[in-house]
Amino acid sequence: MNTADKPNPAQPHSLSANDMNDKLSGDPISNVLLARWIMRTHFEQFAGSSVADIARAYIGVYSNRPTSWQAVLARNHNMDKSEALRAEDDPELVRIPGMRRSKFLIPKSMANMVFGATCLPLLDHEWRLREAELTLEDYLRIRPELIRFASGSPVRLEEIKSFLGLSGSQARACTTVATYNGVLVRAPSPNPWSNRWLYAAAPSELMHSHDALVDHEQLQWELACHYIEQYGPVSVEDLAWWMGISKKLARLFLEKAGAGEIESGLWLGPLQKKTFESWATNVSESSDERVRFLPNWDPLLMGYSPGSRHRSCLGLDQIGAYDHAGNGLPVVLIGSKAVTTWRVTAKGSQRLLSIHLPDDILQKDQQIIQEAAVMWAERIGAIYIP
Template sequence: MTVLPRITAGQRRTRLMHRQLLAPAGRVRTPEAVAEALVGLHATDPATVFLATAARMHRPTVATIERALYADDATAGTNGTPTLERIRCMRRTMFVLPACLAPAVRSATVRDTHRHRADTLARLRDAVGWDERRYAAAEQATLAALVARGAATATQLAADIPALREQLVTSPGKPYESRQRVSSAVLGVLAAEGRIRRARPAGSWTSAQFRWAPAQPLPPIPVVEAKTTLARHYLKAFGPITVDDLKWWTGWGLTDARKALAAAGAQAVALDDHGTGYLLPEDLDAPTAPEPAVALLPGLDPTAMGWRHRDWYLEPDHAKALFDRNGNIGPTVWWNGRIVGAWAQHPEGHLNHRLLTDPGRAAHTAIRNEIDRLTAFLDGARVTPCYRTPLERHLAAA
């Protein structure tokens, strides 16, 4: 019987510190390097992209991150194109990815865009009486308006195109029933198909009111090749991982996850309390432990949300205070690869934090220094997470 190499929880945390850029010595100079190290940045909350990037850069600025994100800035990319792509991919969640990786990620995770179109058309037929001809006319008018404007918000497009101002009821009869413009449905299909993209927001970097702009569809990658590519990148950034971690993180089925790990050449290892894990063969040797370090990570940070099983870096008893009911994590304080507390911004601007365990005197000093660093990056900006957690709400009001 083959005895698998064993990797302890402490060794996993050491890898986490290195791979996830959580030690000062591991910080990088560019937003692209951050996104590449983490595969992608959760982007459901626009502020997460900036705060997750800033936590891992030597000298982060909002302008530097914006230049990587938005093609309407002449200094972005090499030919006026963004070096980071914002797309809906893993688990139908918004991510910001390195532009070079986006085609493979999309091919590996996005399924049935034609079904999304068909479902939307059926919903509009029932709600506002649209047929395929009327939908196609509204879609073409939307694309033409975006070409003419270069970029526009949904409100601006509705002002240009009367059909987009029609309203429909979503979730009728439910407690969360609401009304929305048809523009949301039309733009949603175009974005899902990669024909439009989110451009610079109408407000500050914390705003979720994005402009829309025309986009060149990402080139298709054969699905098996794409899944192998994504599995290798995930293993490099998050390994060792379990099959269940990969299945959850990507949104794949169990069979696809197992096949992708095999195709990626993953090395099996034994994990404390989690059975068999996998990493890339070249990562089998244990890295040197970095210096003790603090990180203040935002809500939905990719490190905190990177694994399905988290008890090797998060005390299970602390989860209730740090997560909302849907499994979204709030802002967290990390010490040496483990979550030790939470932080939040008060409406007046200062940052509050609470430790759920005592990490020692050195950690307390490092936390104060990191609070000062984050405060300097915020430079007066106010950030409220999209998903509020119990401890974050308490700290924000304290």
């Protein structure tokens, strides 16, 4: 067993009989029970999963590197970095815009649904062109040449700039709008730490969701159903925030999906509700206290709304797990409790891992975290600096 997977002998979050009876008695679900369920649905069920499996379950993993491959390693402890990176090159996976205008690594089979449910009209991106002193007419004139140029091997932004005779800002604006327009997809650079993307023409069968015949609301409902089943229990606010829709529409989707409230404000999908009730009755009193390192923008961190019960019961808000813009920072978990944050910095060709260890972390927990950090650093190709 890796040190990073080593159980922590301290078990402050073991379940009591009252915790386990919460669901059956009709009382509000305890934070302990909710946190344990979150560990099950976000980690334990993915212990042997592939990159494609994880991307499919989460309706996409943030495609920014190193988030994409580190989020997988945080769940499948038997997969190494090189295997995860090879799996990202699966032609059945694509990087497209999705929820809240973020870019996701997602199976092709789900791409039309996600893109169609979240895309904005082309006019809504006109400001990106204006900032680069281009008009929408300029973009529409350039677009066919851009698609043709990117139809072979993925091309770099600098190559697009030279081919089209554009300035750097104009080339960047055109490629950005083209990805939101569904005619280009991102491709990763050979550097697993780099977000200097390459670009390729979108496969012809993908992302026709801007077509007037597509039922946008139907695709939104399908996307909501996937979210409810993977991330549940969720609140109306969680679904509205994650999808970028109104609370009124979120509530409508929860009801239409057949979700039910397991307590006031927390909804589970019909399939997941049966699983939860069985699990809550039989869950072990002992707790898994292994150390996990989550990357920034991890699906768990970005799966629930600000102020959500999930963020609170895991202790994410208490450790400052989000920056001022609401982006999830790299987090260290011991069992189901967030204890601190970590980061990687570059020093020449090396990557150095460091951890913020405040005084209120118990000495024995500091030792456990540091032992796990050595193993995590080795897995991601970094060096741990105590």
